[in-house]
Amino acid sequence: MQALYAQLLVGLINGSFYALLSLGLAVIFGMLNIINFAHGALYMMGAFVAYFLLNLGGINYWWALLIAPVIVGIFGMILERTMLQWLAGLDHLYGLLLTFGIALIVQGVFQNYFGSSGLPYSIPDQLKGGVNLGFMFLPIYRGWVVIFSLVVCLATWFLIEKTQLGAYLRAATENPTLVRAFGINVPRMITLTYGLGVGLAALAGVLSAPINQVRPLMGADLIIVVFAVVVIGGMGSIMGSIITGFALGVIEGLTKYFYPEASNTVVFVLMVVVLLVKPTGLTGRAA
Amino acid sequence: MAEAKLAERPVAAAGAEVLTVNDLQAWYGESHILHGINFNVKAGEVVTLLGRNGAGKTTTLKSIMGVINKRSGSIRFDNKEIIRATSDRIARLGIAFCPEERGIFSSLDVRENLMLPPVVRPGGLPLDQIFTLFPNLKERLTSQGTKLSGGEQQMLAIARILRTGARFLMLDEPTEGLAPVIIQQIGHTIARLKSQGFTILLVEQNFRFASTVADRYYIVEHGKVIDGFANSELSANMDKLHTYLGV
Numbered sequence: 001m002q003a004l005y006a007q008l009l010v011g012l013i014n015g016s017f018y019a020l021l022s023l024g025l026a027v028i029f030g031m032l033n034i035i036n037f038a039h040g041a042l043y044m045m046g047a048f049v050a051y052f053l054l055n056l057g058g059i060n061y062w063w064a065l066l067i068a069p070v071i072v073g074i075f076g077m078i079l080e081r082t083m084l085q086w087l088a089g090l091d092h093l094y095g096l097l098l099t100f101g102i103a104l105i106v107q108g109v110f111q112n113y114f115g116s117s118g119l120p121y122s123i124p125d126q127l128k129g130g131v132n133l134g135f136m137f138l139p140i141y142r143g144w145v146v147i148f149s150l151v152v153c154l155a156t157w158f159l160i161e162k163t164q165l166g167a168y169l170r171a172a173t174e175n176p177t178l179v180r181a182f183g184i185n186v187p188r189m190i191t192l193t194y195g196l197g198v199g200l201a202a203l204a205g206v207l208s209a210p211i212n213q214v215r216p217l218m219g220a221d222l223i224i225v226v227f228a229v230v231v232i233g234g235m236g237s238i239m240g241s242i243i244t245g246f247a248l249g250v251i252e253g254l255t256k257y258f259y260p261e262a263s264n265t266v267v268f269v270l271m272v273v274v275l276l277v278k279p280t281g282l283t284g285r286a287a
Numbered sequence: 288m289a290e291a292k293l294a295e296r297p298v299a300a301a302g303a304e305v306l307t308v309n310d311l312q313a314w315y316g317e318s319h320i321l322h323g324i325n326f327n328v329k330a331g332e333v334v335t336l337l338g339r340n341g342a343g344k345t346t347t348l349k350s351i352m353g354v355i356n357k358r359s360g361s362i363r364f365d366n367k368e369i370i371r372a373t374s375d376r377i378a379r380l381g382i383a384f385c386p387e388e389r390g391i392f393s394s395l396d397v398r399e400n401l402m403l404p405p406v407v408r409p410g411g412l413p414l415d416q417i418f419t420l421f422p423n424l425k426e427r428l429t430s431q432g433t434k435l436s437g438g439e440q441q442m443l444a445i446a447r448i449l450r451t452g453a454r455f456l457m458l459d460e461p462t463e464g465l466a467p468v469i470i471q472q473i474g475h476t477i478a479r480l481k482s483q484g485f486t487i488l489l490v491e492q493n494f495r496f497a498s499t500v501a502d503r504y505y506i507v508e509h510g511k512v513i514d515g516f517a518n519s520e521l522s523a524n525m526d527k528l529h530t531y532l533g534v
Binding site for chain 1: 323352353354373374375377378379383384386388392393394395397402403404405448451
């Protein structure tokens with residue numbers, strides 16, 4: 001039983017990263033109509049920024065949670081202003097290829113300087129140790145990652161679905177021309193939206209640094225699964241991408257317990273099934 | 288109270304030109320749609336653009352709003368040249384647009400649709416006045432925007448731009464496809480807005496409706512304004528009008 005709970009926890013943690021990343025992808029896709037293949041590289045950059053902050057600037061984890069998403073978000077906004085914005089109105093394929101190229105370049109640069117092995121990032125003192133829940137031992141840091149990710153996901157959902165800013169965003173996703181004709185600077189909003197999506201990826205990167213170490217290819221490994229998650233959940237929906245993210249993490253964890261051989265493929269099998277049965281994804285709207 | 292507030296607003300002196308369009312040309316991609324549109328609108332007027340389908344009336348409104356990128360000539364609004372301005376900036380100068388397709392957002396409920404356009408200057412209609420004009424909307428605030436009937440969507444599309452404080456409204460075929468009783472309600476609304484000092488540029492196919500609200504008419508044909516007259520000259524121009532519109 002202990003092993004089952006342990007796998008469930010691992011599943012929830014992976015689910016947290018899936019949710020944060022697929023949420024950002026959904027937000028970006030909605031507004032920019034771009035399938036952001038650079039997402040994994042930006043996630044990795046988040047972890048590296050946290051690493052640099054700590055080792056070069058002596059700035060701790062808590063500040064990194066705030067600063068890294070901002071720095072990487074600004075980097076993303078520069079990408080959007082200088083490159084992605086010119087792809088507006090073109091086929092998805094162009095955005096996908098461009099962001100894929102950006103991902104390769106960014107990962108290549110980091111690999112060049114840091115190799116492929118992991119750099120250590122230690123758990124902050126306040127979150128070290130664990131608690132015995134009776135049925136299992138819970139490392140505090142892992143519990144923190146799950147809860148914090150959930151809070152961030154729900155806050156993002158609230159921002160988009162329940163606030164005036166979110167109403168601008170949803171309206172601009174539907175009809176950017178008209179929203180702009182109401183007096184809203186839509187191009188600036190698109191840039192900020194990309195920054196938000198990228199910031200979420202960087203935040204996930206910081207959260208993962210103490211668990212998975214900091215590696216140039218950490219994002220490349222993860223992003224493939226995340227895209228499968230996005231396909232399963234459907235691109236258009238915010239809540240859908242959050243729920244699917246966590247749910248698939250748990251399903252993966254359960255598979256590791258009951259049938260470990262399939263744990264790496266279960267998400268992709270589900271993806272194939274969903275594509276065959278409901279190509280727009282479980283919660284997706286028809287494009 | 289709200290009406291008093293509106294009266295205090297610094298509006299251009301009655302009769303002054305608020306919008307002057309000179310040799311406006313516009314293109315959709317490669318196709319040249321407007322070939323030199325000339326007309327003007329004075330403060331407090333209701334001016335109607337008439338013309339057959341495809342004559343360029345909607346394109347004229349969209350060019351003024353800055354929605355059509357490729358345009359040349361001169362559009363002066365409140366003594367500012369806006370031919371090169373982006374549409375968000377034009378909106379902030381006080382021009383509000385109600386598009387032909389109404390543009391109600393399906394991912395927003397009625398309240399969100401109503402509150403969507405930002406206030407560009409003080410003096411917009413307060414919500415209680417908007418609900419007096421359009422009582423139906425008040426009861427449907429939590430419905431999805433596109434679940435409203437066609438008439439209600441049109442009211443919502445007009446209502447939301449009244450909040451913004453813009454005093455120059457462009458309405459593109461507000462009566463299209465609506466039942467007579469709703470057309471009548473929209474007619475009353477336009478008359479009421481005019482009495483409150485709004486300036487309105489209307490595009491209409493429904494000439495009978497236009498004649499109940501308009502001060503002046505311009506006839507658009509093949510991307511040009513080919514004629515114009517005041518409502519008082521309407522009966523004298525009836526024959527010409529039938530020829531122009533082919534009705």
